[in-house]
Amino acid sequence: MRRVLSILMENESGALSRVAGLFSARSYNIESLTVAPTEDPTLSRMTVVTAGDDTVIEQITKQVHKLIEVFKVSDITEGRHVERELMLVKVRAEGDEREEMKRLADIFRASIVGVSTKTFIIQVTGDRKKLNAFLAACAGNIVETARTGVCGMSRVSEDK
Amino acid sequence: METTGAEIIIRSLQEEKVEYIFGYPGGAVLFIYDELFKQKKIKHVLTRHEQGASHAADGYARSSGKIGVCLVTSGPGLTNAVTGIATAYMDSIPMVIISGQVPSHAIGLDAFQEADAVGITRSCTKYNVLVKRVEDIAPTIRKAFHIASTGRPGPVLVDIPKDLTAQKTTYSYPKGALKIRSYNPSSAGHRGQVSRAIKLIKGAKRLMVYSGGGVILGNAATEFTRFVKKLKCPVTNTLMGLGAYPATDKQFLGMPGMHGTYETNMAMQHCDVLVAVGARFDDRVIGDPAHFSQVARQIVHVDVDPSSISKRVKVDVPIVGEVTQVLKSLNEGIAGNMPSTKDMDAWWEQITKWQNKNCLRYKTKPGVVKPQQVIEALHKVTGGDAFVTSDVGQHQMWAAQYYKFNKPRRWINSGGLGTMGFGLPAAVGVQLAHPGAAVACVTGEASIMMCIQELSTCKQYRLPVKIINLNNRYMGMVRQWQEFFHGNRYSESYMDALPDFVKLAESYGHSGVRVERPEDVEPALREVFARKDELVFMDFVTDQTENVYPMVAAGKGLSEMVLAEDL
Numbered sequence: 001m002r003r004v005l006s007i008l009m010e011n012e013s014g015a016l017s018r019v020a021g022l023f024s025a026r027s028y029n030i031e032s033l034t035v036a037p038t039e040d041p042t043l044s045r046m047t048v049v050t051a052g053d054d055t056v057i058e059q060i061t062k063q064v065h066k067l068i069e070v071f072k073v074s075d076i077t078e079g080r081h082v083e084r085e086l087m088l089v090k091v092r093a094e095g096d097e098r099e100e101m102k103r104l105a106d107i108f109r110a111s112i113v114g115v116s117t118k119t120f121i122i123q124v125t126g127d128r129k130k131l132n133a134f135l136a137a138c139a140g141n142i143v144e145t146a147r148t149g150v151c152g153m154s155r156v157s158e159d160k
Numbered sequence: 161m162e163t164t165g166a167e168i169i170i171r172s173l174q175e176e177k178v179e180y181i182f183g184y185p186g187g188a189v190l191f192i193y194d195e196l197f198k199q200k201k202i203k204h205v206l207t208r209h210e211q212g213a214s215h216a217a218d219g220y221a222r223s224s225g226k227i228g229v230c231l232v233t234s235g236p237g238l239t240n241a242v243t244g245i246a247t248a249y250m251d252s253i254p255m256v257i258i259s260g261q262v263p264s265h266a267i268g269l270d271a272f273q274e275a276d277a278v279g280i281t282r283s284c285t286k287y288n289v290l291v292k293r294v295e296d297i298a299p300t301i302r303k304a305f306h307i308a309s310t311g312r313p314g315p316v317l318v319d320i321p322k323d324l325t326a327q328k329t330t331y332s333y334p335k336g337a338l339k340i341r342s343y344n345p346s347s348a349g350h351r352g353q354v355s356r357a358i359k360l361i362k363g364a365k366r367l368m369v370y371s372g373g374g375v376i377l378g379n380a381a382t383e384f385t386r387f388v389k390k391l392k393c394p395v396t397n398t399l400m401g402l403g404a405y406p407a408t409d410k411q412f413l414g415m416p417g418m419h420g421t422y423e424t425n426m427a428m429q430h431c432d433v434l435v436a437v438g439a440r441f442d443d444r445v446i447g448d449p450a451h452f453s454q455v456a457r458q459i460v461h462v463d464v465d466p467s468s469i470s471k472r473v474k475v476d477v478p479i480v481g482e483v484t485q486v487l488k489s490l491n492e493g494i495a496g497n498m499p500s501t502k503d504m505d506a507w508w509e510q511i512t513k514w515q516n517k518n519c520l521r522y523k524t525k526p527g528v529v530k531p532q533q534v535i536e537a538l539h540k541v542t543g544g545d546a547f548v549t550s551d552v553g554q555h556q557m558w559a560a561q562y563y564k565f566n567k568p569r570r571w572i573n574s575g576g577l578g579t580m581g582f583g584l585p586a587a588v589g590v591q592l593a594h595p596g597a598a599v600a601c602v603t604g605e606a607s608i609m610m611c612i613q614e615l616s617t618c619k620q621y622r623l624p625v626k627i628i629n630l631n632n633r634y635m636g637m638v639r640q641w642q643e644f645f646h647g648n649r650y651s652e653s654y655m656d657a658l659p660d661f662v663k664l665a666e667s668y669g670h671s672g673v674r675v676e677r678p679e680d681v682e683p684a685l686r687e688v689f690a691r692k693d694e695l696v697f698m699d700f701v702t703d704q705t706e707n708v709y710p711m712v713a714a715g716k717g718l719s720e721m722v723l724a725e726d727l
Contacts (some may be wrong), residue, residue: 049575062466065467066465066466068340069342
C-alpha cells in the first residue's frame with residue numbers, strides 16, 4: 001500500500017542522508033522524496049512516499065523516529081490530506097502543435113514557462129494522477145520530463 | 161585563555177570522568193596524542209590494531225557499565241575500528257569513538273588517509289557527526305556521551321578534522337542536564353499498559369519470563385530477579401541476558417533458542433503468557449517467527465526501544481520504558497502468590513518432565529578432552545565468579561550452556577553481530593576495568609587468530625587474562641553446519657597450518673600450557689588460575705568431532721529441536 005510520510009527534522013547537514021540511508025539499509029523502497037527547510041529555518045520537512053503493509057510502515061515510522069535529529073513522523077495517508085507534485089515537461093511544439101500544446105496546457109491549468117522555436121517547457125502542478133494524465137495527453141510530443149517528489153500536508157492541524 | 165582543540169578534547173573527556181581510552185595513534189590525531197601525553201588523569205591503552213581498540217572499549221563498557229572510549233586516526237584507523245563499532249551497535253553498548261579526520265580544507269579531495277567516517281559508520285552507530293568548528297568540540301563530546309548512554313545505549317562517533325585540534329578557542333564545558341529537542345527517550349512505562357500486563361500475569365496458567373541484554377544494560381538484574389521470584393515461574397535469559405537471573409536457581413531453565421535447552425524452548429512454545437523484558441525476539445532465539453506466532457499465547461514486551469516492539473513477533477501488551485522503572489511498577493502491582501498456585505504446580509510438573517530429558521548431557525570418551533568438560537571445570541575452578549569473554553562459534557555456545565552465570569556483566573560476548581576476534585581484545589577491557597578479578601577468554605583456534613596480536617597489548621599492560629582455547633582444529637560451528645546442511649562437505653572449514661599456541665604465547669612473553677588428557681583438565685585449570693599475575697594461554701586439544709546440542713535449525717520452530725544422538 002502506498003503511504004506518504006511527513007517527517008519533521010533538524011535542518012542539519014547529513015540529516016537527509018541519514019533518513020535515506022535508513023531506508024536503503026533496511027531495504028525499504030522510497031518512491032519519492034522531497035525535502036526543504038520549513039518556516040523555522042532550523043527545521044526541515046521531508047515528505048517520503050513509500051509502500052508497505054501496516055507492519056512495515058509501523059517499523060519504518062519507528063526506525064525513522066529513532067534517528068536523533070527527527071522530531072516527528074506522521075503517516076499523512078492515514079487521514080484527509082493534500083498531495084502536490086510539480087512537473088516540468090519539455091514538449092515538441094512546431095507548426096500546428098504549438099497551438100495544440102498551448103490549449104492542452106490551459107485545460108490542465110498548466111503554464112508555459114519556457115519557449116524555443118521548436119519546444120515549450122510546460123509547468124504542471126497537482127496530484128500524481130493529474131500529472132500522469134497530462135503526460136498521457138501529450139505523450140507523442142514529450143522530449144523530456146522532470147518531476148519533483150510528492151509534497152504533502154494533512155488537512156488536520158496536528159503538528160502545532 | 162584560549163586552548164587548542166586537542167586540549168579541549170582531553171579536558172572534555174576528563175569532565176566525562178573517562179578513565180581509559182583505547183586507541184592507536186596516527187597522523188590525524190597526533191595533536192590529541194600530544195595532549196594525552198601531557199596529562200595524567202586519563203590512561204591510554206595502546207592496542208595492536210584498531211579493531212582491538214574498539215573491542216577493548218566495548219569489553220570495558222560491558223563489564224563495568226561505564227562508557228567505553230576509543231580514539232583512532234582517520235582513514236584506515238577508522239575503517240579498522242568499524243567491526244568493533246558494529247559489534248557494539250548490535251548489542252547496544254554505550255561507546256564514544258573519536259576519530260581523526262584529514263584537515264578541513266582537504267576533506268572531499270581523496271586526501272591521504274581520508275575516509276568518509278560519518279558515511280561509513282552511519283548504519284552502525286546510534287549517532288555520528290563530523291565536527292566543523294573548534295567551538296563545537298566540547299558541546300559535541302557532551303552530546304555524544306549523553307546519546308551513547310541514554311535510552312537504548314549505543315556507539316556514537318565524533319569525527320574531528322586535524323586542523324581543528326590545533327586551532328584555539330575558549331574552553332567551556334556544558335554543565336547540567338543536556339536537552340536535545342528531538343531526542344527524548346521514554347523512561348517510565350505507560351500506566352495503562354502496566355496494569356494490562358499485571359492483569360494478564362495474574363490470570364496466567366502457564367507463565368514464562370524471558371529476558372535479554374536490556375536487563376543487564378539497564379542495570380535491572382536485581383529488580384528482575386525480584387520480579388521472577390515473586391511470580392515463582394520459569395525464566396530464561398538469552399545469550400545476551402545470561403546472568404540477569406542466577407543460572408543456578410531452580411526457576412532458571414537455561415538459555416532459549418538455537419542452542420538453548422529443551423525445557424526452555426518447550427516452555428517458550430507452550431506457555432500461555434510470555435513476559436519479555438529487554439529482549440528483541442532475535443531469529444536465533446525464536447526460530448521461525450511464523451511458528452512462534454502460531455502458538456496461542458499472550459506476549460507482554462518491555463523495552464526501552466519502541467522499534468524493538470512488534471518487529472518480529474506481534475506483541476499484545478507493549479510497554480516502552482527503562483526496564484528498571486517498568487519492573488518496579490510491575491513489582492508494585494503484583495501482590496504475593498500470583499498466578500494461582502494450583503495452575504503453577506501443574507505447569508512446573510510439565511516443565512520437570514521436559515527437564516528430565518537432561519538435554520545438556522554429553523558422552524565422554526576415554527583419552528579425549530570434551531569441550532563441555534573444560535567449561536564445566538572452568539566454572540568449578542573459578543567458583544562461577546570469573547568474567548568470561550568469548551569469541552564466536554561452538555566454544556561460545558558451550559560457554560553459554562555450561563558456565564552457570566549467576567551475576568550480570570560476567571558474560572561478555574558478541575551476541576548480535578557474532579564477531580570472531582572479539583574475545584581477546586574484549587578481555588583487555590574487562591581486565592582493566594576489574595584489576596585483580598579472574599578473566600577468562602574462552603575461544604577457539606580459528607577465532608583467536610583473528611585478533612591474536614592483542615597478546616602484545618596484554619604483555620605491555622601486564623594483563624593476567626587466562627585464555628581457554630578449545631582447539632578442535634576446525635572452524636567448529638562452520639563444520640557443524642556443513643555436517644547438518646551441506647552433506648559433510650567441509651569446504652574450507654579445516655584449519656591447516658595452525659601455530660603452536662604454547663610457543664606463540666611464549667614468543668609474546670607469556671606462558672602456555674597444552675592440555676590433551678581429560679584427567680588433566682581440572683588440575684591444569686586450578687594451577688593456571690592460581691597464577692594470578694600472568695597471562696596463560698591454555699591450549700585444550702579437544703574432541704574434533706563434537707557438535708553443539710541441542711539445536712534448532714535456522715528457520716525451524718522451537719519445538720523442532722534436534723537433541724544429541726543418544727538422547
